[in-house]
Amino acid sequence: MTRIWKETGFVGDDPWIVETDETKAGEGERALLPLAAFIEAAEASNDVGMGVLLGPADDVMALEPYLYRLEIVALTFAAFSDGRGYSQASLLRDRLDYKNELRATGDVLIDQIPLMLRTGIDSFAVRNPVALKRLEEGRLPGIAEHYQPAATSSEAVAGYSWRRRA
Template identity: 70%
Template sequence: MTKIWRETGFVENDPWVIETDEAKAEGEQKALLPLDQFIEKAEASNDVGLGVLIKPADDVTRLEPYLYRIEIVAVDFPAFNDGRAFSHASLLRDRLAYRNELRAVGDVLIDQVPLMLRCGIDSFAVTNATALKRLSEDRLPGIAVHYQPTSRHAEAGEGYSWRRRSA
């Protein structure tokens, strides 16, 4: 079972569905389309409020002309040891200035959630039983000291977002 989690808690009735040959968005649901299908749809219409799924091998910069029309970008973590989605998230937030919802899908593990948050990911499609349990108990692991740059800015009064101690 997949649940959507944000820092404010679990989300009920999330409308986004990753479309495959077997699963299609129906009724009030909205489609998260693979990159090529998304671009095809965007080129054929003037629709806004679209959703796209970015796989690890995709070139996220292909989204640049369509960013103002995208409501959500889902970045896929197919395995815990495949970190390309971290790079996609950072690129979207920092270089392409994407400000709408950025969701982690796939193998979302509790230990990686704080790092995903630092890259600018703000919602998570969680299926891992341990992650679901810990998130429901509000037991997100912390990282005390950060030395790398981040999409999240430092708290007021702190000058270096990459050199700070977390509370």
């Protein structure tokens, strides 16, 4: 079972679902479309408040003309060893100045969440049993010192950065 978690806790009624050939958004639900399907839908309508699901190999820059129409961007973390989602999050927040919800989906593990928060991801589709248990207990691991700047402010190192943001 997948549950949505934010820093404020678990979300009870999240409307976003990943559409597949077998699963379609029903009443009260909203679709997270794969990049190609999202661009096709965006070109065919003037809708706003849309959602897109980016795969690890998808080009984030393809979203630039549509960012004002997006309510949520979901990034797929296919495996623990695949860090492309971190780069996608950083590009969305820093280069494209995306301000709306940014969600991690896929293989979201408890020790990755603090790093994902630093890159600007603010919601998490968690299905890992250990991660779910630790989040329910409020046991999010912390990182005391950071070398790189973050997309979000960090109280522990606020005002001090070893590197400047470009």
